[in-house]
Amino acid sequence: MSEEIRIYVADLAAYNNGKLHGVWIKACDDLDVIKAQINEMLAKSPEGFAEEYAIHDYEGFSGYTLSEYEGGELLNHFGGDLEDARTAAEENYCGCYKSLADYAQELTEETTQIPENLSYYIDFERMGRDMDLSGDVFTIEAGYETVHIFWNH
Known part of the structure; x- marks a missing residue:
């Protein structure tokens, strides 16, 4: 090749x-x-x-x-x-996810120890939206529940 x-x-x-x-x-x-x-x-x-x-x-x-x-x-x-x-x-490619919220959850859980009693209060939808609005990431939606996510460096 x-x-x-x-x-x-x-x-x-x-x-x-x-x-x-x-x-x-x-x-x-x-x-x-x-x-x-x-x-x-x-x-x-x-x-x-x-x-x-x-x-x-x-x-x-x-x-x-x-x-x-x-x-x-x-x-x-x-x-x-x-x-x-x-x-x-x-x-800068982060991967393909069902949603930006799924990516935010995976990233958070891989980098932070979240006490179980607090995990119910975390809003991954908002975290994902904030990552997008702040310009930290950009996404390419390829279909239903198929989102490619990239860091915006």
């Missing part, structure tokens, strides 16, 4: 008609270069009316599970800056 960070961008018009047509692109290239490569691939579509594309594969993201949606949201969060998105994925 290559150490290079790459994405495979597929032509959805071709894909939906049972044909594989796409291109491997260096994910650290300038956003304009990436867009140009995608447009060139779409222009050569065997379907002739290709407009839509999706990330169907990737490599070199150091164990971070990337999908079309989460990858796009992560890039959007950083205004298309691939280096900042890469740093977030590699160094």
Whole structure:
């Protein structure tokens, strides 16, 4: 497997008609270069009316599970800056949880000894919300009870 960070961008018009047509692109290239490569691939579509594309594969993201949606949201969060998105994925990724409250509870229980008689009074929903509002973390919701959480360093 290559150490290079790459994405495979597929032509959805071709894909939906049972044909594989796409291109491997260096994910650290300038956003304009990436867009140009995608447009060139779409222009050569065997379907002739290709407009839509999706990330169907990737490599070199150091164990971070990337999908079309989460990858796009992560890039959007950083205004298309691939280096900042890469740093977030590699160094600041906390994991995938059902909610921010679940993450706040896990973090609290791993770092603090909570007396059992006080545990009923802790509001993890509020703790999670405060982490988000204060800017300590940011989240990418990927679906029902699926939230990716990142430290905002």
